[in-house]
Amino acid sequence: MMRWKDGQILVECPLKVPAENDYMSPYWHVHRADLHRGLLEAATNLGCKIRLNSRVVNIDPSLPELSTQDGKIYSADLIVASDGLHSMAREVILGRAGAPIPTGQMAYRVVLPAKKLEGIPELEEIISVPRNNHWLGPNATILSYLLEGKEEKLLNLVFTCDANMPDGTNQRIQSSAELRDRFKDWDTRIGMILDHVDTALEWRLYTHEGLDNWVHKSGKLCLIGDAAHAMTPYLAQGAAMGIEDAAILGALLEKFPTKDSLPEELSMNCNLRQKRTAKVAKASIDSRYFTQMPDGDLQKLRDEYLLTHPGIWQGHMNIRSRQEFLDELFGYDAYKALDHISAVL
Structure with missing residues (x-):
């Protein structure tokens, strides 16, 4: 982290070694196109069919089925909507328009x-x-x-x-x-x-305004990713939270692979994900105000603190250097979060 005016280093937050030693995973910068390519390969290897240029224009959550702009209709046991910030599915669940908030x-x-x-x-x-x-x-x-x-x-x-x-x-x-x-x-x-x-x-x-429930009352339509919990970019966690959502929901569907158990699984998914995503979303907003302080006394105090508190500490004022937050953010294991779930619903 550096001072805006002259590039003076205020604090360094080394994550490479902690990521490998404490969180058992490398810390990488990945181009989104490469992430897309990897997800595409994994999905097609599992037999998924990818439909391009197929914008959804209507969702009937009671059946459930959806129709695309080319007139095709798709039916399923469950619709999982990861249609982002301007989600149509979110409005179906809300029962009203729910425009994003600038x-x-x-x-x-x-x-x-x-x-x-x-x-x-x-x-x-x-x-x-x-x-x-x-x-x-x-x-x-x-x-x-x-x-x-x-x-x-x-x-x-x-x-x-x-x-x-x-x-x-x-x-x-x-x-x-x-x-x-x-x-x-x-x-x-x-x-x-x-x-x-x-x-x-x-x-x-x-x-977005927070949603109390990511699941339609029919139990046949649910949200994940930004459609469920839009993330501001100040901690760069939007894609990460979406991937965690998919891991939890996918593991639940694998563990309980029957249509009759879908409502319980979707409710369980919300219980497992909503508190965490809300906490990360708030931390991201807090980070905005910490890193974007106007020139003045508070900014000087922040900079002096960072200069005298290098590295990663418990209780650090800077969330990116706060040990307990990093442990919670990067040490999270989506599959272990399911360990306490009974094998029978």
């Missing part, structure tokens, strides 16, 4: 080949050391990390700041001129990087 912030995303920045001494560490670089600034943060692209190493940057997109616009690709202007007073290395960027993807950040 957070007041937006993000710019830039991905560029690391080789574009080779030969610039000030950027050598950023393009060669595999770690998160996190600049903390007034009402904004920048995160950079390296990714292994299909053919070359990539540098990924996400700039999170107050939204200034036109009303009605949720996502667009724009010239990087605005981005350069908004962050022109930050660490000079940011400007050096942006000198090599032509365009940036912009998107508005939303959340």
Whole structure:
């Protein structure tokens, strides 16, 4: 974590060794396209059929069945909807419209080949050391990390700041001129990087009101992922929570593979997942305000604390350095969460 103005390191939160030693898993940065590819291969190897260009236009949760824009109808014992922030299935369960709630912030995303920045001494560490670089600034943060692209190493940057997109616009690709202007007073290395960027993807950040129940009263339609619990990006846990959801629900369906037990399984799934996802969602929002403090006395106190409390500690003010939170977040085992569940419903 670094100071926004000059890149001074405030605190380091080493996770590589704890991940391997304490949580028995490597700490990786994975490009979403690679994650999609891995999930696709795993699903098709298990016999799943993938239907592309099949937008769902209607769901009847009582049967259950759904219809797509090409007029096809699909029937099943259970519909599991992971249709994201703008979920249709969520509105079916709510019984009313449930539009996402703007957070007041937006993000710019830039991905560029690391080789574009080779030969610039000030950027050598950023393009060669595999770690998160996190600049903390007034009402904004920048995160950079390296990714292994299909053919070359990539540098990924996400700039999170107050939204200034036109009303009605949720996502667009724009010239990087605005981005350069908004962050022109930050660490000079940011400007050096942006000198090599032509365009940036912009998107508005939303959340959702909490849902008491992720299951339709029919017991034949349920939500997982952002459709159930939209995550703000300040802890980068949205995809992770969705994967945990899938692991728990999949394990329950495997353990109790009968249609008659579906309502109990779905209720159990909610009981196992809702408290955790709500806690992570709140922690993400809290992280926003900790990392985006305006210039002033509170920001100075935070920075002084971080400088004098390096590493990972119990009770650390910084959630990314707080041992008990990291243990809870990364030490979670979805399958062990089912250990106490009876073999018979």
